[in-house]
Amino acid sequence: MKRVIHFSKGFFPAAIFSAVLIIAGVLAYVLLGGFNLGVDFQAGLIQEVQFAPTAFSLSYRGLGNASVSMDRNGLYLVLSGSGVEGVTYSFPYGEYPTIAALSSALRGAVEGLEVEESPGVGAAGSRTLLQSAQGNPRLSSDPYGIHYLPPGAAPIDIAEVRSSLISLGTVSVQVLGERAEERRFMIRIDDQDLNSTEGVPAEKIIAALEANFGAGGVAVTRSDYVGARFSKQLTDQAGLLMGLTLLLILIYSSIRFKPQFAVGAVLAIAHDALIMVAFVTWTRMEFNTTTIAAILTILGYSINDTIVIFDRIRETRRIYPDDRFVDILDRSLSETLGRTMITTLTTMLAVLALFVFTTKALYSGDVPLSTMIRAIFTEHNSMKDFALALLVGMVSGVYSTIYIASGFTQFWEHMARKRAAKSRTVKAVPAKA
Numbered sequence: 001m002k003r004v005i006h007f008s009k010g011f012f013p014a015a016i017f018s019a020v021l022i023i024a025g026v027l028a029y030v031l032l033g034g035f036n037l038g039v040d041f042q043a044g045l046i047q048e049v050q051f052a053p054t055a056f057s058l059s060y061r062g063l064g065n066a067s068v069s070m071d072r073n074g075l076y077l078v079l080s081g082s083g084v085e086g087v088t089y090s091f092p093y094g095e096y097p098t099i100a101a102l103s104s105a106l107r108g109a110v111e112g113l114e115v116e117e118s119p120g121v122g123a124a125g126s127r128t129l130l131q132s133a134q135g136n137p138r139l140s141s142d143p144y145g146i147h148y149l150p151p152g153a154a155p156i157d158i159a160e161v162r163s164s165l166i167s168l169g170t171v172s173v174q175v176l177g178e179r180a181e182e183r184r185f186m187i188r189i190d191d192q193d194l195n196s197t198e199g200v201p202a203e204k205i206i207a208a209l210e211a212n213f214g215a216g217g218v219a220v221t222r223s224d225y226v227g228a229r230f231s232k233q234l235t236d237q238a239g240l241l242m243g244l245t246l247l248l249i250l251i252y253s254s255i256r257f258k259p260q261f262a263v264g265a266v267l268a269i270a271h272d273a274l275i276m277v278a279f280v281t282w283t284r285m286e287f288n289t290t291t292i293a294a295i296l297t298i299l300g301y302s303i304n305d306t307i308v309i310f311d312r313i314r315e316t317r318r319i320y321p322d323d324r325f326v327d328i329l330d331r332s333l334s335e336t337l338g339r340t341m342i343t344t345l346t347t348m349l350a351v352l353a354l355f356v357f358t359t360k361a362l363y364s365g366d367v368p369l370s371t372m373i374r375a376i377f378t379e380h381n382s383m384k385d386f387a388l389a390l391l392v393g394m395v396s397g398v399y400s401t402i403y404i405a406s407g408f409t410q411f412w413e414h415m416a417r418k419r420a421a422k423s424r425t426v427k428a429v430p431a432k433a
Helices: 007-031 099-107 158-164 191-196 202-213 228-256 259-283 289-319 325-357 369-378 382-428
Strands: 044-051 054-060 065-070 074-080 087-092 113-117 144-148 171-176 184-190 218-226
Touching: 007 259, 007 325, 007 382, 044 202, 054 099, 065 144, 074 099, 087 099, 099 113, 158 171, 158 184, 158 202, 202 218, 228 259, 228 289, 259 289, 259 382, 289 325, 289 382, 325 382
Parallel strands: none
Antiparallel strands: 044 184, 044 218, 054 113, 054 144, 065 074, 074 087, 171 184
């Protein structure tokens, strides 16, 4: 006979533990000023900038159109349009390891392409180059700057960045990156401040920074703007989506199982949602549409596990109708434990791979192993945050299925027996003459 684990002994301590976690999440929400809202839910402008001087400038006066793009492997020049057969020129960093070698190759590549290299940058590695999202990558007679991060660049104080933007109103500045030498910052301006300054455009942020740190010394790595109306609509839809999800799961569970199982299932997934919200609040992870997707994914994963275990409880109850309900719970949970662990661990392996291999530092060339390992746990992007939220949610989903959903059904059954016993006692007492 398979060993039966007495999970029921942990129902009450688990309820207290969950209550503590949820209350701590509520306190964190209040004390930390709510979520770290992403641009999806907070109207305004967000720019991520990196203080990197211009390595060289490109201008084009030849036939057709020329545009430039870059990735971790190299720089690409694309020619198209009238009088020019569409062609792409590739300049791999492996073949042109220095900025001087790359700019020299660009000069002789296409007729009409002019390259102006900044003084003293030629010896720097070409892998330090980066492209700003600001401006049009289609080349013209106006110079288009390609930036680079100087080796051993001195960190920039966040206070200096804030003081440079003080003329734009209330501006939020946050340090990005795992090292101060990366000189990356996120700048956020609320929609109200944009309107009060006649719609501060993205260019004004760069102009204000360059006025203090030098012209051509700022590269924009990301720029997003969301209007107030769209932000409110998205927030309302997210709340409605979560509410409808819980309602539909309650209806489905009520049709398939008894009411106590349906309510237990809904309590379990509501618990998972609250735990994930608490985790996002504690860690100050950006709360955006990706976070909503992670929460909904976990709700589906958790209810699937709960339904499987409830099915086993129902079958076990038919086989052992005379056993106590708490013994049926322990037997059912023990029998499905292997399936639950195997399913969860194999899914977590896939999510863990997503968490690890979406780390940009792994693909940055000659990076020390210690730096790669540190980057896996410190680097942030939307896919890593999504994977991390899924990992936390999967652990919470297994826990809530065993201790919250099953614990509630046991509590319901216990109260039902007490009411039935009380009712029998009242009927047994003879009426007074």
